[in-house]
Each structure stands twice: as C-alpha cells, then as structure tokens.
Amino acid sequence: MQLYNKLSAEERAALIEEAGKERLTISFYKYAKIGNPQILRNHLFLAWDELEVLGRIYVAKEGINAQLSVPAELFNDFKKHLDSISFLENVRLNIAIEHDDFAFLKLKVKVRDKIVADGLNDDAFDVTNKGIHVDAATFNELIEDPNTVLVDMRNHYESEIGHFKNAITPDVDTFRDSLPIIEEDLKEHKEDKNLVMYCTGGIRCEKASAYYKHKGFKNVFQLEGGIINYVRQIEASKLENKFIGKNFVFDERRSERISEDIIAHCHQCGKACDTHVNCANEACHLLFIQCEECAAKMNNCCSTDCMDIVALPYEEQKALRKGKAVSNLIFKKGRSEVLKFKE
Known part of the structure; x- marks a missing residue:
C-alpha cells in the first residue's frame, strides 16, 4: 500500500506539463475532533493520490488544514469524496483567484499536534466561542466605522506586500507571536471598540477570535473565508475593494495580485517591488x-x-x-x- 510520494518534484512537474490539463488551487480548513489523525491521514492520502491531488495538508486531533491543487476535470470527484467525510461535508472551499498548474508538486499529508501553530492551551478556554463571522459587505462597513480596530493576523512578510487600508499589521514572524502583542496593544479597548480581524483564508482568525473573547474583548468579528473569499465576494457583488497590493499565499505562486498598488520595495535596492x-x-x-x-x-x-x-x-x-x-x-x-x- 503506497502511503507516500514516489515521484520527485521534478518528475511530477514534467508529468503535469505533459498532461497539459488545467489544475485548480484550493484551500480549506475545518476544526473538528478527530480521534485518530493517522487513520484519517492515510485515508486522505490514498483517496487523493488516486485523484492526482497535490498539496500540503495537516491533520491533527483538532481538525484539518489543507492547501492543494486538483485537476479541474476531477474537481467533482474530489468534492464528492470530501462530502463523504461527515465533518467535511459542504466545507467552504477557498478557490484561488490566480491558478498555477505547478502550485504544488507533491502530495504531503502530515499528522501534526495542531493545524496551526498557535502556542495556545486549548483546554484553558472555549475554542468554540468564536467571533462573529462577517461577509465582504459587512466587513467593508465595519472597517469604515471609527469605533473599529482592524487587525491583520498574518506575519510581517505577508502584510508587507498587501493589507487592508488602515489595518494594524504586527511586525511578527509567527502567528503565535502576534496574539500577546495585539492583546497588550489593545487592552484599553476591550469593551469600547470593535475588534475586527482578517487573515489569508480564515483559519488563524477562527482560533484568535475565541482567544480574544476569552481575554475579555466584547465585540469580536472575523472576515469569513479571509482575503481569498473577500476578493471573490467583491468581484461577484461589485463592491469596493478595500485591500491594497498582493495577497501572500503558501505555495509556489507566493502571491495573488488583488490591486495594482505596489506597497513594498526590493530588499536589496529599495525600488518599488512586491515579488x-x-x-x-x-x-x-x-x-x-x-x-x-x-x-x-x-x-x-x-x-x-x-x-x-x-x-x-x-x-x-x-x-x-x-x-x-x-x-x-x-x-x-x-x-x-x-x-x-x-x-
């Protein structure tokens, strides 16, 4: 029984190029109690290897976090398999704005302690007591409210190339670093301000919103589906885009352009650049x-x-x-x- 990759990235790239078929770049996550992550990991690898799925998937006792690439012609089969797993039925799929057939070159399904390294003790607070999820239209209204504090829950290298207007962008290397810094910086506004958070696809805000409610913040909101879903919603509903620059993504593409603004610069010469x-x-x-x-x-x-x-x-x-x-x-x-x- 094959439970690991046999092809190198180079060999897989050659096969993708030879096939010449469109692939979709997709991400999703789901917090759920998983009794035996290793069994689920093996099941997913076997099923998705058959469907030529490639990507990086983390499975833990608290749920699943997946970034992957699926042949477009096999998407319905992939979705059917997801729906056959009770806790993943109708899970929201964040489909990339810009696709790249070579976004992922291997299928890696790994068992981890957590699906996001947050450094939190989940037994110390109610992780299901989350903030209010808001769509793009409501998000746009909220962030124009002078009583709102907008916080980017991503890392410095992500927000450097793109972020929402007027957002606080912590200069941190990891998600776990940002949690205590934000709490300290906003401690005077736990009751009188709207704390509105966003991240790439929503997974970091899912845990952070529950954490901040536990810490006493009264009005906590999070952007449903993150930046990826926001862009699809504003395009579909013809809403004003409040995001400037690029959205950093964790695959070979490294980013998706959301607006034409270049807000970063080359780290070697200082010229305007966001690559x-x-x-x-x-x-x-x-x-x-x-x-x-x-x-x-x-x-x-x-x-x-x-x-x-x-x-x-x-x-x-x-x-x-x-x-x-x-x-x-x-x-x-x-x-x-x-x-x-x-x-």
Whole structure:
C-alpha cells in the first residue's frame, strides 16, 4: 500500500506539463475532533493520490488544514469524496483567484499536534466561542466605522506586500507571536471598540477570535473565508475593494495580485517591488523581496556570499550543506543583515 510520494518534484512537474490539463488551487480548513489523525491521514492520502491531488495538508486531533491543487476535470470527484467525510461535508472551499498548474508538486499529508501553530492551551478556554463571522459587505462597513480596530493576523512578510487600508499589521514572524502583542496593544479597548480581524483564508482568525473573547474583548468579528473569499465576494457583488497590493499565499505562486498598488520595495535596492523569491543558495533559501534588476545582478541570491556558493559546482554546494542546520535562515523570512532595505 503506497502511503507516500514516489515521484520527485521534478518528475511530477514534467508529468503535469505533459498532461497539459488545467489544475485548480484550493484551500480549506475545518476544526473538528478527530480521534485518530493517522487513520484519517492515510485515508486522505490514498483517496487523493488516486485523484492526482497535490498539496500540503495537516491533520491533527483538532481538525484539518489543507492547501492543494486538483485537476479541474476531477474537481467533482474530489468534492464528492470530501462530502463523504461527515465533518467535511459542504466545507467552504477557498478557490484561488490566480491558478498555477505547478502550485504544488507533491502530495504531503502530515499528522501534526495542531493545524496551526498557535502556542495556545486549548483546554484553558472555549475554542468554540468564536467571533462573529462577517461577509465582504459587512466587513467593508465595519472597517469604515471609527469605533473599529482592524487587525491583520498574518506575519510581517505577508502584510508587507498587501493589507487592508488602515489595518494594524504586527511586525511578527509567527502567528503565535502576534496574539500577546495585539492583546497588550489593545487592552484599553476591550469593551469600547470593535475588534475586527482578517487573515489569508480564515483559519488563524477562527482560533484568535475565541482567544480574544476569552481575554475579555466584547465585540469580536472575523472576515469569513479571509482575503481569498473577500476578493471573490467583491468581484461577484461589485463592491469596493478595500485591500491594497498582493495577497501572500503558501505555495509556489507566493502571491495573488488583488490591486495594482505596489506597497513594498526590493530588499536589496529599495525600488518599488512586491515579488517574493527564495535565495538560490539552497543552504540559505531565505525568503525576501527582489526586483528583476537585482535578481540579474545578484544571480537570484540574497548576498555576495551566497553568490559565491551558487557559482560552485553543485556537488561542492551539497558538500558545504552536509550536516549543517539552516532552518534558522529559512524561517526568518525577510530578516537578514544582508538585506539593506528591509525595515
């Protein structure tokens, strides 16, 4: 029984290109009590591998969080399988604004302690006592209210390239970092302000809204379906778009353009730019913003040191990486002393 990937990303990319068929990029989440996440994980892998689903899926005792790519012609079969699982029947699917057939190149279904690393003790508060979910129209009205505080629940590298107008954008590396900072900054307004939150697809706000209600905030709201669903709603209903820039996404696309505004800048030269890249040096792989001119000048690297390494034969690069931990660089997204124009 095959319960893991047998093809490399390169082999899968070649197959996708050869097939020449449209793929849909989809995300969804669901909080639910799952008795044995490993059994569900194996079931999903077997079923979705048959449907040529690719993506990154986390399963935990508290639920499921999925970002994936499905062949368009098999979407109905995929939806039918989802609906056959009781707690996923009619789950809201956030379908990407911009599709990329190569958004995901492997099917990874992993069992985790949590579907989002929030650092919270779920036994300490009622996680089902969530904030009020609002649609795009209500959200637009709320954020124009002077009695509203709008908070971006995403990380610095996400909000840097795009966010809602007048939103508070915490300068944090992780979701868990933002929770106590926001609570402290807004502690004087627990009863007299509307706390309105948003994130990419809604999953972070789902937990955060319950946490802040537990902490004494009286009027807590969250954008239903996050930025992804908001964009679809404003287009369908011809509403005013209050989002400026790009929406950061966690796949090979890295972002979806929502408005023509470029609110970020190249981390190397300071030129207006909102294109995220990973350093070409695999021992670094730092995520940062780089314009086309700097990409050509720096050979797609973040520094001259990385340029020197990339210029070496590939086997020598592998030898230099062997036995060295580089996750501190990979996960410090956009933060490095070599980036002169990163605030």
